[in-house]
Amino acid sequence: MENLSRRKLLASAGVATGAAAIAAAPSVAQAALDHPEATDPSGPPPEETIVAYVRDIKRNEVTVMSGTGEVTYRDPVLVKRLVKAAPASGQARK
């Protein structure tokens, strides 16, 4: 239920294409997620960004903000991925 709600939020914020592509090719997507690739930003941030942050690692809580909305989910998989992708403190990841 929590994942469904999160997908609905992301879809309403205009990132449904990416989510749909992952659903259509789960094995490829899973491989990409297992090995996140650091890259340079492709352009300036949009005027209204979607911002997510890990609020509480122990409770697997991530807060997602879009527009003036804000929802906190408990999503162990997402939190694990974000923690894995995060650079060490003070380091720029390349």
Add this chain to the structure above:
Amino acid sequence: MSSHREAPEISQDPVADNTDCYAFVSPDKPDTVTIITNYVPLEDPPGGPNFFEFGDDVRYSIYVDNDGDGKPEIEYQFRFKTKLRNPDTFLYNTGQITALNSQTWNRRQFYEVTKVNHKRGKSKVLGSDLASPPCNIGPRSTPNYPKLANAAVHRLDSGERVFAGQRNEGFFVDLGSIFDLGDLRPLQNLHLIATSPAMGVDATATLNVHTIAIQIPIKKLIRDRSVPSDPMSAKAVLGIWGAASRRKTRVLDKANDEHAESGPWVQVSRLGNPLFNEVVVPMGSKDKWNAVHPAGDKAFAKYVEQPELAKLLPVLYPGVFPRLAKLKAKRADLVAILLTGIPKGIIPGFQNYTGSVLADMMRLNVAIPPTKSKPSPLGLLGGDAAGFPNGRRVFDDVVNIELQAIAGLTYPLVNPDYKPDDACSAITQGLTPGKNRYQSTFPYLGTPHNGFDTPAGPKG
């Protein structure tokens, strides 16, 4: 000061720092209420080339509670947008600014006013692309400043009048004396660390501020859309306060010289009664106070009931406040003045009670007409029911009023057997603000000081 730089976090965010809130029945249009909220404390007039302005990323709010629950039924929101004509000059203006559309005025601000009806959950944009005036640069750049400011008073189709821009700082205070261990001029000879008495110093006399002012027909604010004429009627009393909010996150992308914001609006500053957060709420709770609404002020009531300043005065002025030193009871007088309003039966013919909800709001009884002949800057303490703490006019001496009240002068309102110390009524800043500080028409704060002549150069 009233609420200038009064809390650790907001002291680092001037454009969102709500410094003063005024609310009064307009003396020249008594069927309206004028509400003023000021921002950007301590503006030094020559502070260019990036002169003072509102924050494009701040949402400024004026709240009105018309049923006494400490929550707003009506909100006016102000959002600003800065426009730059010429990015290739460092100058604010490249020639004289003689009109709001002068091509030589490089960096301008425009704003949108939205009214939110919280009871119905509806909002409506009342005005867009409303021009703010420039800052008062000097006689060459802004040769006729009053004309520019008058042009920036906008009448909205919905009946309100609005102004947003630089004005003369109306709040007057001997700041240096208060924060130097409460060494109140001219009472220094009575202080624990005594010096010779001297006249008060008006620390804000040459400073400007940024003002958001709105004049609203009274009937638009009253719960049943009437114009109350009976001061004893509960519906005649409005609770009013100002606030500023920022988005929860801001993403800085220096690589692209851009930034973006996301998330809900988070309140970072608010102000109802002057000096509440400044001298009543302790340092460790000030930021939290700024972030909550008045309906939650029960949590701060203990600081009103036993104000720190009332304990300090007898220590700082040995032997001067002996009765105050012995007063241990909860200060129900201050709770009434600051958190509930003064109920019927305390002061003949007057009340501004909003009920039992403890909430720091400016309480204005709109059925009390403005005092046109010799209004007292001491407001209710001076026998003038049209002044603070019945709302607040621009010239009310709120520092003296609150110092005297905290020193015990108002405690007999709830305990007639208490006799205040003789020194209570002797407390004075000894300040009389200059005439140019105010004006008789909207927005009531005077023309801002210009940067060329302020501060004045050496004489001779």
